[in-house]
Amino acid sequence: MNPIFNEYIEFLNDTNKTKIEDLKEGYFWLDKSIIKGFDKNGEIHKFYRVKIEDDLSVSVTKPKSGYDNIKDVDIVSWKDLIETNKNHLKNLEDEALKFIEEKVNKYKEYTSIIPVSTGKDSMVVAYLIRSLFPDTKAIFNNTSLDVVESYKMAKNLPNCEMMSPNKGFYQYVREDGMIPTRFARFCCRIFKVGTMVKELDHNHPYLLWMGMRNEESNTRKDYGDEVVNPEWGKTCWKGILPIRKWSELDVWLYTFWRGLEINQKYKYGYSRVGCAIACPYYTKSTWVLDKYFYRKGYDRWRDMLEKDFIENKKWLIMNCTLKEYLEVAWNGGTYRNEPTEEVIREFMKYNGLKDFDLAKQYFNKNCCECDKRIKDKNVLAMNMKIHGRQINKFYCKKCFMSLHNLSEDDWDNKLKSFKQNGCNLF
Numbered sequence: 001m002n003p004i005f006n007e008y009i010e011f012l013n014d015t016n017k018t019k020i021e022d023l024k025e026g027y028f029w030l031d032k033s034i035i036k037g038f039d040k041n042g043e044i045h046k047f048y049r050v051k052i053e054d055d056l057s058v059s060v061t062k063p064k065s066g067y068d069n070i071k072d073v074d075i076v077s078w079k080d081l082i083e084t085n086k087n088h089l090k091n092l093e094d095e096a097l098k099f100i101e102e103k104v105n106k107y108k109e110y111t112s113i114i115p116v117s118t119g120k121d122s123m124v125v126a127y128l129i130r131s132l133f134p135d136t137k138a139i140f141n142n143t144s145l146d147v148v149e150s151y152k153m154a155k156n157l158p159n160c161e162m163m164s165p166n167k168g169f170y171q172y173v174r175e176d177g178m179i180p181t182r183f184a185r186f187c188c189r190i191f192k193v194g195t196m197v198k199e200l201d202h203n204h205p206y207l208l209w210m211g212m213r214n215e216e217s218n219t220r221k222d223y224g225d226e227v228v229n230p231e232w233g234k235t236c237w238k239g240i241l242p243i244r245k246w247s248e249l250d251v252w253l254y255t256f257w258r259g260l261e262i263n264q265k266y267k268y269g270y271s272r273v274g275c276a277i278a279c280p281y282y283t284k285s286t287w288v289l290d291k292y293f294y295r296k297g298y299d300r301w302r303d304m305l306e307k308d309f310i311e312n313k314k315w316l317i318m319n320c321t322l323k324e325y326l327e328v329a330w331n332g333g334t335y336r337n338e339p340t341e342e343v344i345r346e347f348m349k350y351n352g353l354k355d356f357d358l359a360k361q362y363f364n365k366n367c368c369e370c371d372k373r374i375k376d377k378n379v380l381a382m383n384m385k386i387h388g389r390q391i392n393k394f395y396c397k398k399c400f401m402s403l404h405n406l407s408e409d410d411w412d413n414k415l416k417s418f419k420q421n422g423c424n425l426f
C-alpha cells in the first residue's frame with residue numbers, strides 16, 4: 001500500500017480517457033491497483049480500480065460491487081492518520097531504538113553499516129540508526145539500473161559511499177547478448193549484492209542494518225532479527241532487521257511523521273524503487289509508468305529487445321510477434337503454444353521467406369532423437385536443406401552432426417556455403 005501523490009494523479013488523468021475529479025494528494029492509497037482511503041473509524045474503503053491493458057492503455061473504473069463514492073465517505077487525510085496513530089508510531093520507534101541499542105551492545109566488535117537503496121524501508125532504518133549513532137556509514141549498492149532520482153538521493157545522503165560494478169547491466173546486454181527473464185536472470189546475482197560483496201572486507205565483522213520486513217513476501221515471512229544472506233559467501237557479516245515487524249502503512253506514516261526524504265519514484269506511483277526498466281520481475285503496471293515517466297529509458301530498453309528478437313529470430317522461441325514481445329512477453333517464457341498466422345507471416349517478412357507452409361516448418365520442432373527443442377533457425381534450415389523441405393523429423397545440431405558424421409568445422413563450412421549460394425532456407 002503506497003500513498004498517492006499528485007504526480008500519479010496527473011499520470012492517471014493524462015492516460016485515462018476521462019479525468020478523475022475527486023482525487024487529490026494527501027488522502028488516498030494505492031493497494032494492488034486499487035485506490036483506497038480510510039474513514040474516521042479506521043475502516044478502509046475502495047474507490048477505483050486502475051486497469052492496465054496488454055497494449056499499456058490505462059483505464060480507471062469503479063466496479064459495481066464493493067466500491068464506494070468518495071463523496072459518500074468521511075475520508076481522513078494522511079495527517080489525520082498520523083495523529084490517530086501517534087502512540088503506535090511512538091511505540092514502534094521506541095522499540096526499534098531499544099532493539100538497535102541491544103544489538104550494538106551484543107555485537108561490540110562489529111562495525112555498523114547501513115545499506116541504503118533509497119527505498120522507504122532502508123531510509124527509515126538509516127534514520128533510526130543515525131538518531132542513536134549519527135556517524136554510521138551508509139553504502140549505496142549501485143545496480144547500474146537505478147534511476148537518476150535514486151542516485152541523487154544516495155549522493156545527497158551524508159556519509160554514504162557509492163559502490164559501483166565494474167561492468168554495468170546494459171554492457172552485459174550489448175556485449176554478451178544477455179536478456180534477463182523471470183526464469184533466467186543474471187542480474188540479481190551480479191548487481192543486487194554482488195558489488196557490496198566484492199568491495200567490503202569479508203574478514204571484517206560488519207553489522208548490516210537492513211530494512212527487510214516480514215510482510216513483504218513469503219521468503220521474508222520467517223526472518224528473525226538476524227539474517228545471514230547466503231549470497232554474501234564466506235564472510236563474518238551479520239544482517240540485523242530493526243523494522244521487520246512493521247507494516248507498509250507503519251513505514252509510510254512514520255516516514256511522513258518524521259519528515260523523511262521520499263524517493264520521487266514513489267510519487268510517480270511505483271511500489272518499488274530498485275532496478276528500473278529492465279528488471280524481469282516487473283509487470284504491466286510498472287511498464288506503463290516507465291513509458292510515461294522514463295520514456296527515454298523505456299525506449300532504449302525496447303530498442304535493445306527488438307534488436308535481440310530479430311537477430312536471434314525469437315519468433316521461433318516465443319511464438320509471438322515482435323510487438324507482443326516488446327509489450328508484454330519479453331520477460332517470460334514461450335508466449336503461446338502454437339504460433340498464430342500473424343507470427344508466421346512476420347517471421348517470413350523479416351527472413352525473406354515466401355512460402356507460408358515452409359515458414360511454418362520452422363516452428364515448434366523438437367529433436368527426434370533427444371527431444372531437445374530446436375530454436376536455432378540455421379539448424380532447422382540445415383535439416384530441410386539436407387533432408388527435404390517436407391520432412392516431419394528434425395534433428396538438433398548435435399544429433400544431426402552425429403547422424404552425418406560431421407565435425408564442428410564441417411558443419412560451419414556447410415552452413416557458410418549454403419548461405420553464400422543464397423539458399424533461401426537460411
Ligand SMILES: [Zn+2]
Nearest residue numbers: 367370396399
Ligand atoms: Zn538431439
